[in-house]
Amino acid sequence: MKETGKYQPYNYFQLMEVSLRELLVEKGIVTEAQVAATVEDMRNRTPERGARVVAHAWSDPEFKRKLLADGTRACEELGLDVPALRLVAVENTPAVHNMIVCTLCSCYPRMLLGIPPDWYKSRNYRSRAVREPRAVLAEFGLDLPDEMKIRVHDSTADMRYLVLPMRPAGTEGWSEQQLAAIVSRDCMIGVAVPRIA
Amino acid sequence: MAASELSARFRPGERVRVRKVYPLGHIRTPFYIRGRSGVVERLCGAFGNPEELAQMRSGEPKQPLYRVRFLQTEVWPGYRGNPEDALEVEIFQHWLE
Incomplete structure (x- = not known):
């Protein structure tokens, strides 16, 4: 303005x-x-924090195991404080795609992703993500094959969610910094997947 | 006084149903999932009851909180997509039967 x-x-x-x-x-x-x-x-809380967590999980299998077992403790290990609320990391695989919503309000992993985008708080996204996730994802430009299962996580109470996307092919040997650069906020909400430019 | 909490009645893998009731107040159980059945995915721990906390009360005894997995086809009649598409929702124990 x-x-x-x-x-x-x-x-x-x-x-x-x-x-x-x-x-x-x-x-x-x-x-x-x-x-x-x-x-x-x-x-200061921006999606770069979440991207750091994802890139580290891609690079260190032991950290990834810890992240999926107890997201809060794994983040503390990286020096990221995840106060009070518990972090649940959900892993995308070739068989399962995860996406996050809060149908009741706008619960969001602010400690890792910062302030939620306006669309995340919109009635449109909140009501349709649980009802017709495939149509919603298509509108974000993500057409998932029918064989892939979609798991929608509704953050209704004390947990907060982070999608751990699949590491794209062609990123072998990349540094964690390079990897973090392709992990966008939307990838960690589950309405996009990381791509190599 | 030490914080009190209720012990968990359900185990991961157990089939549960969300109570189909409509009390007034601050409720963290979405309308769309009431009356639906699913499977306990995990026990998240025990947390202050939000319905009590919203009334400025202590929220105790703390309620066990579960993540329950529902099949989309069992939540929405006529759901289109993979029949194994699922919804996972956090539900407090007093809402489960």
Whole structure:
């Protein structure tokens, strides 16, 4: 958006945010510095974190085994804090494709993927992903063969999900950095698969 | 007081049915899965009951939480796709029978 320098009044939600924040600071419940640090921390969580986990799992079979057994602990090993909520990694294979949705709201592995995309929170995706996953995936440009089973994971409670995509052929000998570069956010939600450019 | 939790009544592989009831309040069991049968995929642990937590209560005793696997063809009449396509949903124990 172009900065016009014109005065724009706060909208309802901005006003609520400012009022609540100022009250909390005034009452000594939080400090401005804590609010700023938390916002900064949220901004720093990007899908690159998840891609690092995937690339490491592709490169280290022992780590992959741990990730599938206990996602939270495996991520801690990489120095990634996955607080309170448990991470379940689900593995794509030639026989099974996984995709993630939260039909009730917008539960999302924010600790690894950051802020969810708008479509993930849309009523359209949330209602159709569980009802007609193949049609939804086709709209994302992913046509899966009928023989491949689709498993849709509805994040209804305390678990959070990460799809571990299949490592594409032709990436033998790649470094973890090279591998991480082809793992997009959508691959880890399960609406895309990694491809070599 | 130490946190209390209920012991798990179901095992992985066991067939379960989601209760078909419609209480009011903050419920984490989607409407579409109520009354459907599936198989316990895993026990996730015990977690505060969200229906209690939403009322600002303690959420205790903690409820065992399961991931239950449902066949799409058993959830949606006329589902088109691989007959083994599945849906996995987290369901708290008090919603299972």
